[in-house]
Amino acid sequence: MPTTTKLQLWELRAEFALRLATLYGNEVPAYNTLVDVSREVNEDFIRRNGQAAERLGSVERVTAERHGAIRVGSPKELAQVARIFAAFGMHPVGFYDLRDASKSSVPVVSTAFRPVDSQELAKNPFRVFTSMLAHDDRRFFDKETQDQLESFIGARTLFPDELLHLADKSAEEGRLDGHEAERLLELATSAFKLSADPVDHDWYFKLEAISAVAADIGGVPSTHINHLTPRVLDIDDLYARMQARGITMIDEIQGPPRWEGPDVLLRQTSFRALAEERVFRYSDGGIRPGSLRVRFGEVEQRGIALTEKGRNLYDRMVAEVDTWLAASPAGTSRSEIAAQVWKKNLPDTEQELALQDLAYFTYRAAEPAAAARTGSASLRDLVEAGALVPEPIVYEDFLPRSAAGIFQSNLTDDGSRDDAQAGTPYDIDRLSEVLGRRIYDPNDLYSAQRSESLAQAERALGITITDLTFQH
Numbered sequence: 216m217p218t219t220t221k222l223q224l225w226e227l228r229a230e231f232a233l234r235l236a237t238l239y240g241n242e243v244p245a246y247n248t249l250v251d252v253s254r255e256v257n258e259d260f261i262r263r264n265g266q267a268a269e270r271l272g273s274v275e276r277v278t279a280e281r282h283g284a285i286r287v288g289s290p291k292e293l294a295q296v297a298r299i300f301a302a303f304g305m306h307p308v309g310f311y312d313l314r315d316a317s318k319s320s321v322p323v324v325s326t327a328f329r330p331v332d333s334q335e336l337a338k339n340p341f342r343v344f345t346s347m348l349a350h351d352d353r354r355f356f357d358k359e360t361q362d363q364l365e366s367f368i369g370a371r372t373l374f375p376d377e378l379l380h381l382a383d384k385s386a387e388e389g390r391l392d393g394h395e396a397e398r399l400l401e402l403a404t405s406a407f408k409l410s411a412d413p414v415d416h417d418w419y420f421k422l423e424a425i426s427a428v429a430a431d432i433g434g435v436p437s438t439h440i441n442h443l444t445p446r447v448l449d450i451d452d453l454y455a456r457m458q459a460r461g462i463t464m465i466d467e468i469q470g471p472p473r474w475e476g477p478d479v480l481l482r483q484t485s486f487r488a489l490a491e492e493r494v495f496r497y498s499d500g501g502i503r504p505g506s507l508r509v510r511f512g513e514v515e516q517r518g519i520a521l522t523e524k525g526r527n528l529y530d531r532m533v534a535e536v537d538t539w540l541a542a543s544p545a546g547t548s549r550s551e552i553a554a555q556v557w558k559k560n561l562p563d564t565e566q567e568l569a570l571q572d573l574a575y576f577t578y579r580a581a582e583p584a585a586a587a588r589t590g591s592a593s594l595r596d597l598v599e600a601g602a603l604v605p606e607p608i609v610y611e612d613f614l615p616r617s618a619a620g621i622f623q624s625n626l627t628d629d630g631s632r633d634d635a636q637a638g639t640p641y642d643i644d645r646l647s648e649v650l651g652r653r654i655y656d657p658n659d660l661y662s663a664q665r666s667e668s669l670a671q672a673e674r675a676l677g678i679t680i681t682d683l684t685f686q687h
Contacts, residue, residue: 224304288368302382310643316619320630472553476563478518525573577668580675593682
């Protein structure tokens with residue numbers, strides 16, 4: 216890396232993503248296979264579909280795109296990791312409560328760190344889904360276990376002071392020179408490396424009986440990359456190719472089904488967690504080898520971002536699929552039922568998704584001559600006349616149920632929970648307080664992007680756009 220050039224945040228972010236990919240590939244070799252197959256799938260998809268393949272992002276962006284996942288144990292650790300990601304131009308977006316998103320014991324609340332500006336996303340869209348252990352939630356942890364967790368987590372140091380200092384400097388100045396940039400990247404990457412330190416056997420497995428996720432967070436001396444996710448343009452093709460290579464995948468693809476209409480939101484799947492060698496310290500003082508299954512290889516296919524109205528419809532469709540599936544014979548395919556529900560409820564064209572305010576689009580003015588000349592025109596009339604061209608906004612975020620489904624599919628058992636106890640209340644505002652910084656609402660970001668494009672279109676066409684089903 217050059218030592219005289221100051222690197223901007225997006226350049227630091229791109230290099231950070233590459234270094235984490237190398238680190239994770241060395242630790243979990245099956246990840247490299249996943250990346251290779253993802254590349255094959257994308258190349259074939261582009262060959263078949265031409266320019267249409269870039270409808271939801273350039274080939275360069277999709278090829279480089281990754282999302283990582285990490286887990287931390289306390290508000291202090293979460294606030295520190297927020298400082299580190301800020302050094303790479305990544306900000307907290309969205310609130311996800313996984314505690315009630317599946318039948319398994321997943322006692323975490325989460326946010327995702329990513330760029331929030333569309334131009335920054337286009338340069339490098341690296342994002343990290345970050346979960347914090349809710350160790351004060353009585354449904355999972357009694358008072359004794361909570362105290363033990365707080366003591367164990369409070370005694371460890373995940374991020375050295377030098378890393379935090381450099382991170383703050385990078386975030387404040389918006390760039391770092393080559394020497395400091397190299398040191399920041401070195402320390403940040405090392406912070407997420409799987410530790411070779413011995414794991415306390417009895418403590419780890421006490422936590423695992425409650426939740427494997429809790430054990431992975433609060434039963435080890437450091438954090439680590441839990442998974443690193445490439446993006447594919449055809450996740451069904453990837454799923455089949457991975458199985459053909461003899462790699463065991465989870466039972467189903469999480470999220471919306473494959474159907475004849477536009478892709479929306481996010482579809483995810485993974486190969487099953489593999490046994491990894493670890494060293495354990497036993498109560499007799501002995502240190503002996505063993506293994507854990509906590510990390511897996513995830514892959515994703517991104518679609519169009521749904522509006523709040525669209526998300527409400529999505530939630531109703533998911534509930535309808537659950538109802539149908541519960542009343543169906545054993546072995547009934549969820550994906551087939553879901554495709555029928557989607558076909559019944561969701562418009563099968565991008566244009567209608569836009570005009571019914573079900574999905575977010577930007578709007579580009581075509582030739583002014585194609586516009587109405589009365590000084591105002593409705594959005595629908597302009598779109599149908601070809602004067603205004605809707606272009607989809609990619610969904611940059613996550614789905615709690617899908618994330619929990621991935622976790623659940625890779626757990627050895629469901630763990631334990633006592634639903635007679637009251638859960639600790641968390642929402643986006645409380646987690647913002649924990650972080651000490653605002654967590655962005657994804658809808659605000661998408662809506663602002665749409666509104667800006669409409670304002671530009673009005674200026675370009677010289678008219679007022681009326682009859683909007685949303686405010687801008």
